[in-house]
Amino acid sequence: MCRFVIYKGTSPVQLSHLLTRPCHSIINQAFDSRLRLDHRRPINGDGFGVGWYDSVHDEELGSQPCIFTAVTPAWNNINLIRLAEKIKSPLVFGHVRATTTGSLSLDNCHPFAYGKLMFMHNGGIAGFHLIKRRLQADLSDDVFNVVQGNTDSECAFALLLSKLPDPKANSFATRTLQQAMLDTIATLNLYAEEAGITEPSLMNFCVTDGESVVATRYISSRHDEAASLWFSSGTTFSEYAQGGHYRMAKADKRENIIMIASEPLTFEKADWMEIRTNNMVVITPKMNLLQIPIVDKFYVSPSDPASLNRDTDFAAAKGLLSPRKALVPVQPRENPTQLSI
Amino acid sequence: MCRFVIYKGTSPVQLSHLLTRPCHSIINQAFDSRLRLDHRRPINGDGFGVGWYDSVHDEELGSQPCIFTAVTPAWNNINLIRLAEKIKSPLVFGHVRATTTGSLSLDNCHPFAYGKLMFMHNGGIAGFHLIKRRLQADLSDDVFNVVQGNTDSECAFALLLSKLPDPKANSFATRTLQQAMLDTIATLNLYAEEAGITEPSLMNFCVTDGESVVATRYISSRHDEAASLWFSSGTTFSEYAQGGHYRMAKADKRENIIMIASEPLTFEKADWMEIRTNNMVVITPKMNLLQIPIVDKFYVSPSDPASLNRDTDFAAAKGLLSPRKALVPVQPRENPTQLSI
Amino acid sequence: MCRFVIYKGTSPVQLSHLLTRPCHSIINQAFDSRLRLDHRRPINGDGFGVGWYDSVHDEELGSQPCIFTAVTPAWNNINLIRLAEKIKSPLVFGHVRATTTGSLSLDNCHPFAYGKLMFMHNGGIAGFHLIKRRLQADLSDDVFNVVQGNTDSECAFALLLSKLPDPKANSFATRTLQQAMLDTIATLNLYAEEAGITEPSLMNFCVTDGESVVATRYISSRHDEAASLWFSSGTTFSEYAQGGHYRMAKADKRENIIMIASEPLTFEKADWMEIRTNNMVVITPKMNLLQIPIVDKFYVSPSDPASLNRDTDFAAAKGLLSPRKALVPVQPRENPTQLSI
């Protein structure tokens, strides 16, 4: 039961407004425990990480992201609290970890970075120990040696890197990142099939190069529901009432801020729209938001009644489903191109 | 919202059976979040500690307790998991911390130790910053310099040490520990009165010398409820069903095991009895259990109907009240002597 | 045997050039162990800290410094390594700690901060446990409650705060900081005298408000040598040879960079000048450097031959003396005003 948040804005956000001050941030949330079936694992205390890009380009500092991670809980990390008051960024990834695979170690904290790229994951790759070596065999030497920890997530990132023409490039076309993401999911599905793994994998992945963001809400199943994923957009994100109560305001038609998160980050659930299962969501450099179905054998068309009846028990048992009280149809911002994989 | 557990047995317990394996241990519990009003602070990830006495006396090793503490969450501490599988003890204090005052630091983790004594606290001393210097002024130089961290709890322990005739003694009469505990509470009440502090203090304290255990369920208020405190006793404490489901069994009249905890540690709530508010509970070296009213101006006699109507909002707001579904009158094991303070 | 470094420049420095990349930085130094008499304590692995001010003022971010501390060794702290590559600042305090008093805890890591002020210390206050309560009694309630850890250094900072007319002010005259520093030293000497402490105290202190820097090289003895303190100034500080070999270059008469450090930070010892014992060194907001004798009963005039014969054993035994191979007379940049205390 990890949690993550993505922020992309035309103006930089002070990290504290995203991470440490809001009472509903991924760090401070008092999660609703009634949905939790996994009573042996307390929530979200197994480390965290935040990654961000500079708000002003400085030749000397370069354009790679900066990453701060810790194995102590985020809500009580004095360094995070101090840094969040001093750092602004137009593109932030935040992640709170609950171990499913992988030990408590900085090496296992998301987001992972390579060159200009950042990546994080919420979910779990089923039977990963059965496919790890198969995956490693497909990596180039460079990418193989990037992997420092022992999580399925970091290996998925390495696989995604291996799907890119040049993972060390200075810039990536949005479409290149989209295709690498689709290839990663397809390859993981292939490995699972070869290994005879029937349990579904929960693959909510996000990747960015500092310009584009590509995220997925995906499960390798036609019947089970994916881990939850929501987005919100507006003009300003600010505190409207003392005690860390934040709200997304929409002053005009322009979208200055887009946030994607594993669950709604404000009490105003109407501000949050759910991303459809087995869809990819893309934020372009120019702040357009696209939602694109991932059409493979696990895809169920929204016109198929079965799409409304996915079984939530699997994701809920893993603590990966937020309450769907505010289910609102997603309104993509432009005509999405449907990619097939 | 700290949690603690005390184990005293005629036979040593493997620490894992108390701490890491039971699904309802203070470490693994999935706490019922419906009672929590403090939505800004996640639960119980701010460090933990366990203290224990040797199961076999060894002249070279001495008779002081051993303490293991950490600032990372207990449920994922590989050292705790390993040590708990290898250590047995007849008297254990375990504590999981949620910061109220004091920073995240090993110096602030309970239990605290001095010579043969161990101490821990669940609750909070109201307006502590207003009385800290007054308290420090009352300590001997030796005891003053014992304090390493910045918590109210450690200062309360230092105060208790200063109430003992010889805090470095090799043994203590049970009654000596009881009196020091009563003196500590009385002195803290005096400081609060002098400083004009009207908010109640929650003083669930425990102290042991390895032989006797003295614990309190106490609040400096006639109207508010204290933080919860429960006990259970029996012959064996063991797993009756896979997945960490433990139960206290009572094979005969003899009490081989006594456990005191901030909330019931098994699903079998009938096994747990609530300790009355503003009472002291004592385990003697010979495993007798006494419950003794702390009769001061905050005491309300059980025969007074007001005793049933203490307001639970204060303690609940601090996350210090467990659900009272299994309220059972406490049956003290012998005729308690009532001490006045 | 702590180490510290101060950087103040007309242009911001990337923290990595100060802390992580130079082979002679306070973090990476392979200290000469031949001077060390304290064979029981390894060097400089007991935590570190770095504090800095923003290079560009941002109303939303405010003007207080940011502090990053850790209890793991600095040379292997992945967060420090990453942050140092991304942060630039015109005024930096860096500190590597070896515990003398105080436990291993973030609360005990320098620099300490309060409002706009930062403070750090290299040395030790003799018999501190004998004067701690006396010192605490002299603090205001506000300042008393600032102290989080258990070091002599943090208490000295609290004392300095109590010597300022308004420790929460937005700006301080350089002279106000100088006077507070002198008062702090004088008061600590008074406490020691009252308590009958005869061992000298090593008081190399530094304080800044983001504009001025005040540092001392001081020992409360006429006969023993103080902990070492050096400075260097120039136009650029950069790598002249691979492997982290840095040098201070002086392109013209202008002083763009002033560094003060517990020992020379480059192989070019000629670039480093020693600050005289029992002197205060001041960097003004306009980058003038003053050296001012601290004239009290422990002062020995440079014209007195005894000034050349201070006994180095005491400081060396504490690991606080760097080899004086490059002893060069200090050339203060302007006519210092001599303050008496």
Added chain:
Amino acid sequence: MCRFVIYKGTSPVQLSHLLTRPCHSIINQAFDSRLRLDHRRPINGDGFGVGWYDSVHDEELGSQPCIFTAVTPAWNNINLIRLAEKIKSPLVFGHVRATTTGSLSLDNCHPFAYGKLMFMHNGGIAGFHLIKRRLQADLSDDVFNVVQGNTDSECAFALLLSKLPDPKANSFATRTLQQAMLDTIATLNLYAEEAGITEPSLMNFCVTDGESVVATRYISSRHDEAASLWFSSGTTFSEYAQGGHYRMAKADKRENIIMIASEPLTFEKADWMEIRTNNMVVITPKMNLLQIPIVDKFYVSPSDPASLNRDTDFAAAKGLLSPRKALVPVQPRENPTQLSI
């Protein structure tokens, strides 16, 4: 530049006498820095670990070792200091780590354990990134998934496990462990040859099952010297002078204690004998000590003058050579059988 120590005794040792109290323990040593060429890496602060077997068998606790590891420096680890005062064991592995490969993480701390086995390493496998996948391909699924960290050492342990007929066995013949060790070295040499790696690997390995100990002093070179390895034996190991000065005493012919260490652990260097390069040293369950040449293409017979002229620069540059002031010929305790590989 790691350090390790092995203790095996007929009586259990209190861990503090081995680890925390002696001024020359692997934790407290003030290493002679004059031999160090690697000036960029401070010494031995990158975590440590200790593993031990119970001194009394307890059916409930089982016979696997207990491991305690940390990423903060050992000399200041309050948990280690407390545990070492309370734990006794007849067979202890202690290890202090300086990172060469692998990040700062508990997963990377030695000793590593599997079932009844413990393993540690001092040295480095040359070009490990070039042979890691080759090594992994040779592991069984079980053993592959044992590896949690990213060090060459843990992979070498996994390889050794794969050389055992049953790595989960309850007991191992001494000779089985010896053969697995030889096979591990031979296989690593083979991988290096296949990958065209010419830099020598430093393979000082130790493995134990709680009964036998097998350690190697080995380098894959005919010309360079291996990392240092010493042993001492006697009747008692105790403090003869205040300040942590320990000595090995030999009261009679019986060997009650055998210690093997990366460098002499007392000032009495005459008590320590150097193990010959490219030899295996074995402690049998009955406390016999054998020294056995590892005869392969890198072996140089002691009768060959070249054996005295191995070049120490390579090992010294890695900080892995202790001063050979007390070079004493090793006197093996019984007629060793020479194994060929």
